[in-house]
Amino acid sequence: MPSIAGPVQSLINEFAKLPTIGPKTAARLVFYLLAQPRGEAASLAEAILALKDKVRSCSQCFSITEDDPCEICRDPRRDPRLLCVVAEPKDIFALERTGVYRGRYHVLGGLISPMEGIGPDQLRVRELIARVGQESPSEVVIATNPNAEGEATALYLSRLLQPLGVTVSRLAYGLPIGGELDYADEVTLAKAIEGRRILEK
Amino acid sequence: MIVRSVTLGSFRNYAALDFQPSPGLNLIVGRNAQGKSNLLEAIAMLGTGKSFRTSRESELVQHGQSLAFVNGVAELSHGSVTLSCRIVSAGGVTRKTYAVNGAPVRFASFLGSIKVVTFVPADLLLVTGPPSLRRAMLNATLAQERATYYADLARYAKHLAQKSAYLRTATSPDPRLLATYNALLAELAARLLLARARYVTQLTRAAAAIHRRWIPGGAPLSAVYHPSPALRDYAAGEAELRLQIGAALEEALPRELARRQCLVGPHRDDVELLLGELPLAQFGSQGQQRTAVLALKSAEYAVLRERTGEAPVLLLDDVLSELDAQRQEAFLGSVEGYEQAFVTATALPALEIGSAHYVVEGARLSRIR
Numbered sequence: 001m002p003s004i005a006g007p008v009q010s011l012i013n014e015f016a017k018l019p020t021i022g023p024k025t026a027a028r029l030v031f032y033l034l035a036q037p038r039g040e041a042a043s044l045a046e047a048i049l050a051l052k053d054k055v056r057s058c059s060q061c062f063s064i065t066e067d068d069p070c071e072i073c074r075d076p077r078r079d080p081r082l083l084c085v086v087a088e089p090k091d092i093f094a095l096e097r098t099g100v101y102r103g104r105y106h107v108l109g110g111l112i113s114p115m116e117g118i119g120p121d122q123l124r125v126r127e128l129i130a131r132v133g134q135e136s137p138s139e140v141v142i143a144t145n146p147n148a149e150g151e152a153t154a155l156y157l158s159r160l161l162q163p164l165g166v167t168v169s170r171l172a173y174g175l176p177i178g179g180e181l182d183y184a185d186e187v188t189l190a191k192a193i194e195g196r197r198i199l200e201k
Numbered sequence: 202m203i204v205r206s207v208t209l210g211s212f213r214n215y216a217a218l219d220f221q222p223s224p225g226l227n228l229i230v231g232r233n234a235q236g237k238s239n240l241l242e243a244i245a246m247l248g249t250g251k252s253f254r255t256s257r258e259s260e261l262v263q264h265g266q267s268l269a270f271v272n273g274v275a276e277l278s279h280g281s282v283t284l285s286c287r288i289v290s291a292g293g294v295t296r297k298t299y300a301v302n303g304a305p306v307r308f309a310s311f312l313g314s315i316k317v318v319t320f321v322p323a324d325l326l327l328v329t330g331p332p333s334l335r336r337a338m339l340n341a342t343l344a345q346e347r348a349t350y351y352a353d354l355a356r357y358a359k360h361l362a363q364k365s366a367y368l369r370t371a372t373s374p375d376p377r378l379l380a381t382y383n384a385l386l387a388e389l390a391a392r393l394l395l396a397r398a399r400y401v402t403q404l405t406r407a408a409a410a411i412h413r414r415w416i417p418g419g420a421p422l423s424a425v426y427h428p429s430p431a432l433r434d435y436a437a438g439e440a441e442l443r444l445q446i447g448a449a450l451e452e453a454l455p456r457e458l459a460r461r462q463c464l465v466g467p468h469r470d471d472v473e474l475l476l477g478e479l480p481l482a483q484f485g486s487q488g489q490q491r492t493a494v495l496a497l498k499s500a501e502y503a504v505l506r507e508r509t510g511e512a513p514v515l516l517l518d519d520v521l522s523e524l525d526a527q528r529q530e531a532f533l534g535s536v537e538g539y540e541q542a543f544v545t546a547t548a549l550p551a552l553e554i555g556s557a558h559y560v561v562e563g564a565r566l567s568r569i570r
C-alpha cells in the first residue's frame with residue numbers, strides 16, 4: 001500500500017481519537033476537508049481553538065460558558081427558588097430544549113462511582129451545599145440519569161440536602177410519550193406503576 | 202413450547218447452521234469437540250439471552266469473525282415467536298442486540314421469551330458445591346419468569362460492586378454514602394429475598410414429591426432457604442423486610458469497614474439440602490446426593506412450568522452419560538409434560554430414547570433417525 005502524505009495521515013489519526021469515529025470515518029472526513037477551500041479549514045481550526053481558549057466553567061453553576069457567570073445564571077427572569085442538579089453540562093442543554101424548566105442549574109461534574117474512583121469529593125457536592133445555604137432555593141430537582149450511579153447520587157444528595165430544610169425532588173421514571181403500553185419493557189412499566197400519580201379532579 | 206428452527210451464523214464452531222428440530226426428545230450424538238454443547242448453548246441463548254457457559258461473550262463469536270447471530274422460531278401456547286440475538290465483537294468490545302418478531306428489544310424484554318431449563322454436568326455438584334451454584338439455580342428460574350427479578354438482581358449487583366469498591370478504596374469512608382448504598386441495597390434485597398423464599402418453598406414441595414416417588418418410605422428430601430441476613434419471618438412483607446435488612450446492614454457496617462468487604466445480603470444467600478434432618482452435603486452418600494440433584498432439577502422444571510403455564514424446553518448437555526440407566530430413566534420419566542428436549546451424548550445412551558437422532562461432526566448436523 002502506498003503511504004499517504006504525512007499531514008493527511010496525522011489528521012486522520014487525530015480524528016480517529018474522537019468518540020464514535022473510527023479510522024474509515026476519519027479518512028472520509030480528511031479527504032472531504034482536503035477538497036474544501038482554505039477558508040473552510042481555517043474556520044474549523046479557529047472554532048476548535050476557540051473552544052479551548054474561550055470556553056470556561058461558570059463560577060456559579062459550573063456549566064460551560066464564554067462569559068462568567070453564564071447566561072442562565074445572569075438571567076434575572078430565572079426562578080431562583082428552583083435549583084436543578086445535573087451530572088454534565090450536556091444535560092443542561094437537553095433540559096433547556098424542553099423550555100419547561102425555568103430555574104437555575106448546578107453541574108456536579110459526574111456521578112458517584114467508586115469503581116471509577118469517583119466519590120463525593122471528586123464532584124462539586126461541597127459547592128452545591130454552599131449554594132443551597134446561600135441562595136436558599138425552596139426546591140432542588142435532581143436530574144441524574146436513571147441508571148445505578150444516577151440513582152445512588154440522587155439518594156446521597158437528597159440525604160445531604162433534606163436536613164437543610166429544602167424540598168428535594170427527582171425526575172420521574174416512566175413511559176415514553178407516544179409509545180404503547182404493551183411495547184414498554186416490564187422494568188420501565190414497573191417503574192411507571194411505582195411512580196404513578198393521582199389525577200386532578 | 203417447541204423450538205421449530207434454529208439458525209446460527211458465525212456462532213462458535215458453526216459458520217452456518219440451519220436446524221429444524223423435532224418435537225419430543227432430540228438426541229444429539231457426536232465425538233468430543235464437534236459442537237454439541239455449542240448448539241445447546243445457542244438454543245439456551247434464545248431463552249435467556251446469555252451463555253450458560255461463559256460470561257466473556259466475545260468467545261461466542263467464531264474466531265476471525267466479528268458478528269455472530271442466533272435466530273430461532275418457537276411455538277408457544279399463544280402463537281409463534283421469532284427471536285434473534287446478535288453478538289458483535291470488535292476492538293475488545295462485545296455488544297449484544299435482541300429482536301422479538303423483528304422488532305428490536307432490550308435484554309429485559311427478550312429474556313424469558315421462551316423458557317429453558319438447562320442441566321449440565323456442573324449441576325451435579327449442586328448439593329456439595331459452593332453456594333454460588335445454588336444461587337444460580339434460584340436465579341435461572343426467577344429471572345426467566347419475571348424481568349423485574351432480573352432487573353432487581355442486576356441493579357443489586359451494580360450497587361454492591363460500587364459499595365465494595367468504596368469500602369476497598371476510600372481512605373476515610375463517608376458514612377452517608379455507605380448509608381445511601383445500604384438503603385438502595387436493602388430495598389432490592391427485600392424483593393430478592395421474598396422472591397427467593399417463595400420459590401424455594403415451591404421447589405422443596407415439588408422436589409420432595411418427586412423424591413418420594415423414587416424412594417417410597419425413605420427420609421424426605423427438603424430444601425431450606427438461608428437468606429443473608431438470617432431472617433426467618435417473610436410473612437411480614439416487603440416493607441418490613443426492608444427495615445430488617447437495613448438494620449442488619451447497619452449492624453454489619455463496623456465489620457464491613459474492618460474487612461473492607463460487603464458481608465451481608467443476597468449475594469451471600471444459600472440453600473441447604475436435607476435428607477430427613479441431616480444435611481446432604483455432609484452426610485449423604487454420593488448416590489443420595491445425585492438422586493437429590495435429579496429431584497431438584499426435575500422440580501425446577503415443574504415449578505417453572507407451573508408458574509409460566511408453558512412447558513419449558515429441556516436442555517441436557519452431557520449429563521445422561523453421568524447417570525446409570527436406572528437414573529436416566531427415572532429422571533426423564535419425572536420431567537412431566539415436556540414438549541421438547543435436547544439431549545447430547547458422546548455415544549448412544551443405553552436407554553432407548555429420542556424421537557429424533559442427530560449426529561454432529563465438525564459443526565455439521567445430520568439426522569440419522
Ligand SMILES: Nc1ncnc2c1ncn2[C@@H]1O[C@H](COP(=O)(O)OP(=O)(O)OP(=O)(O)O)[C@@H](O)[C@H]1O
Binds near residue numbers: 239260
Ligand atoms: N469462538 C469459536 N470459534 C471457533 N471455534 C470455537 C469457538 N468456540 C469454541 N469453538 C470450538 O468448538 C468446538 C466444539 O465445542 P463443543 O463444546 O460444542 O464440543 P462438544 O461437541 O460439546 O464436545 P464434548 O463432547 O467434548 O463436550 C471446540 O473444538 C472448540 O474449540
Ligand SMILES: [Mg+2]
Binds near residue numbers: 237238239518519
Ligand atoms: Mg460438550
Ligand SMILES: [Zn+2]
Binds near residue numbers: 060
Ligand atoms: Zn452558570
